Amino acid sequence: MKNILKKSLALALLIYVPFNSMAWGMLGHRIVGQVAETHLNAKTRKEIAKILGSSSLAMEANWMDFIKSDPSFRYLNNWHYINFAQNLSYPQVQEYLKKDTTTNVYTKINFVSSELKKKATPPELKLMYLRILVHLVGDLHQPMHVGRAEDQGGNEIRVTWFNKQMNLHSLWDSDLIEFQQLSYTEYANAINHPSKQQVKTWQSDDMSKWVFESYVLADELYKEAEKNQKYSFRYNFDHIKTVDQQLLKGGVRLAGLLNNIFGS
Ligand code: ADE
Ligand code: ZN
Ligand code: ZN
Numbered sequence: 645m646k647n648i649l650k651k652s653l654a655l656a657l658l659i660y661v662p663f664n665s666m667a668w669g670m671l672g673h674r675i676v677g678q679v680a681e682t683h684l685n686a687k688t689r690k691e692i693a694k695i696l697g698s699s700s701l702a703m704e705a706n707w708m709d710f711i712k713s714d715p716s717f718r719y720l721n722n723w724h725y726i727n728f729a730q731n732l733s734y735p736q737v738q739e740y741l742k743k744d745t746t747t748n749v750y751t752k753i754n755f756v757s758s759e760l761k762k763k764a765t766p767p768e769l770k771l772m773y774l775r776i777l778v779h780l781v782g783d784l785h786q787p788m789h790v791g792r793a794e795d796q797g798g799n800e801i802r803v804t805w806f807n808k809q810m811n812l813h814s815l816w817d818s819d820l821i822e823f824q825q826l827s828y829t830e831y832a833n834a835i836n837h838p839s840k841q842q843v844k845t846w847q848s849d850d851m852s853k854w855v856f857e858s859y860v861l862a863d864e865l866y867k868e869a870e871k872n873q874k875y876s877f878r879y880n881f882d883h884i885k886t887v888d889q890q891l892l893k894g895g896v897r898l899a900g901l902l903n904n905i906f907g908s
């Protein structure tokens with residue numbers, strides 16, 4: 645009996661441990677897509693409907709994670725994040741991004757945006773690039789997607805969440821959001837109350853600002869994780885406002901980007 649128990653435990657671990665999701669979880673991405681839907685102008689809405697048919701930004705937002713195990717899409721694996729050294733100032737990050745030609749979430753948001761603007765881009769590619777754009781704007785607003793290379797954006801930083809062993813990255817991808825016990829539409833409705841001024845400011849922020857905001861937030865989370873790795877109610881209380889703000893900013897900024905691409 646003991647042996648069977650051990651074996652099933654080993655099997656459970658084998659199945660469970662290698663699974664390390666690399667994005668806001670399903671909920672986070674859908675919330676960003678759902679918020680964005682409500683900030684689109686009429687022309688953009690129409691153009692997006694031509695590409696997605698009866699689907700929605702929310703329902704297409706996780707495509708980039710769904711295809712991760714397909715070898716023909718392996719080239720997309722490093723599109724989800726960007727890493728930086730520590731202690732960089734905003735001007736330093738801006739300077740770096742200006743010259744950046746590597747493959748990362750920032751350069752690829754720019755790439756798919758410009759491909760979506762082109763009339764000549766074929767419909768099936770437009771569908772793929774739109775799916776990618778919705779996903780990556782979400783990822784860029786998850787602080788740990790702008791983390792440090794040496795620990796894979798927090799994937800190698802062990803923490804416990806209500807006694808469950810996990811890592812800092814997936815806590816921010818998924819567990820903090822799931823803890824709120826809301827569906828993606830309930831969540832989007834709960835947070836989707838930006839002021840007119842916030843919408844205006846967020847949508848006119850340069851994308852380097854999006855990057856820097858996540859970078860600064862990630863730095864705080866790293867520092868906190870050096871002192872304490874056992875998290876529960878207090879951690880939720882301390883950080884849920886940040887989670888909500890990042891999801892909201894992600895959605896509002898995604899809509900701004902889409903309005904720029906399709907709306908005129
Ligand atoms: N996911 C996988 N590797 C990562 C990294 N280096 N930074 C952020 N997210 C990641
Ligand atoms: Zn991702
Ligand atoms: Zn992630």
